[in-house]
């Protein structure tokens with residue numbers, strides 16, 4: 001099979017600049033993963049590196065994306081890079097805030113900011129949290145939701161469970177005061193990361209900027225309180241150890257942990273409500289929930305694009321590239337690479353395990369991968385138990401844009 005597909009994929013670009021620009025424009029406006037399949041195939045057929053009108057390159061192959069994520073000479077669009085290339089960028093509080101998170105930092109800043117987060121999310125902490133916080137919360141949210149569906153006929157699972165649950169879990173990890181409005185925090189986290197979408201319109205950037213400022217002010221109030229009245233907990237330690245930077249640790253957790261996990265849960269809910277037999281297998285087969293999570297992360301990873309810049313002259317996709325070249329690694333396309341995944345556009349939880357790129361690779365590998373998995377498996381077990389025979393009451397509503405998988409509404413009925 002792979003031989004047949006290889007024959008149909010030219011190794012050099014076959015499209016002229018105008019056709020490529022049209023293809024990139026189409027890619028930017030597609031959000032439904034079923035439609036992305038066609039665009040990913042066309043991009044791949046245009047060659048391993050597809051030029052964009054803004055002089056970046058789209059990287060579609062699995063090995064090339066992995067190289068970009070894992071190799072040290074690929075750098076983030078960090079504050080120092082932006083100071084050199086994007087005058088005025090500090091006027092945007094959302095971009096400025098993201099550049100204070102490890103996601104947009106390189107060593108040595110990256111190392112220092114990542115360390116306390118890694119210490120807060122060790123496998124042992126997450127295993128304890130899964131039993132004491134994640135599972136009880138997932139059970140509560142899903143059973144309340146099921147009761148509402150029985151009462152009202154149908155309800156939106158994204159607004160009721162998929163989005164609030166990751167915020168509630170982080171609130172539990174951090175011991176956030178009860179006075180913090182979690183629904184507000186969820187909305188602000190989601191609004192802020194929209195700035196990462198390629199070519200966000202000014203209204204989206206303005207909203208992201210407001211969300212960054214409001215969140216940072218909220219985190220600062222919480223930390224100031226812990227500084228005045230330390231309790232010996234995680235937030236008290238962060239507040240004391242790094243008075244300037246602690247608020248960015250909170251910003252990192254909510255912006256990296258809420259939109260991504262919410263998108264994963266929503267995708268899983270859609271799969272459970274549309275593909276017959278999946279929910280029943282969760283109860284019957286001990287490792288099926290894990291395989292379902294892996295296949296959802298492959299088929300439509302919550303973060304579909306990671307952007308990097310070449311720190312020095314390098315080579316990618318068989319081509320020499322100059323230092324300073326910006327690339328967008330299309331993780332979503334890499335996960336549909338026919339050289340690695342048989343029948344790549346088919347959602348198949350029974351496919352053999354593969355090393356996925358959904359959580360990144362190398363220096364920036366996701367610190368919340370275990371926590372996200374704990375939430376996804378607890379959510380699906382609750383779903384299978386409480387919502388047997390669940391179906392979609394209406395088609396899912398999706399956020400436009402190619403970079404982030406995001407179902408904003410998913411009405412479920414029984």
Ligand code: HEM
Pocket residue numbers: 069102103104114117252253256257258260261264301302303306357358359360361363364365366367368369371372
């Ligand atoms: C399904 C859910 C999730 C997905 C798909 C996901 C995906 C990713 C990816 C792709 C990266 C690397 C980005 C890059 O290389 O630029 C990353 C980094 C990160 N993630 Fe996650 N993530 C998820 C959930 C979480 C959660 C729940 C947390 C925290 C509680 C979290 C915390 C982080 C942090 C702190 C980083 C930055 C690591 C660094 O730059 O050194 N993530 N995540």
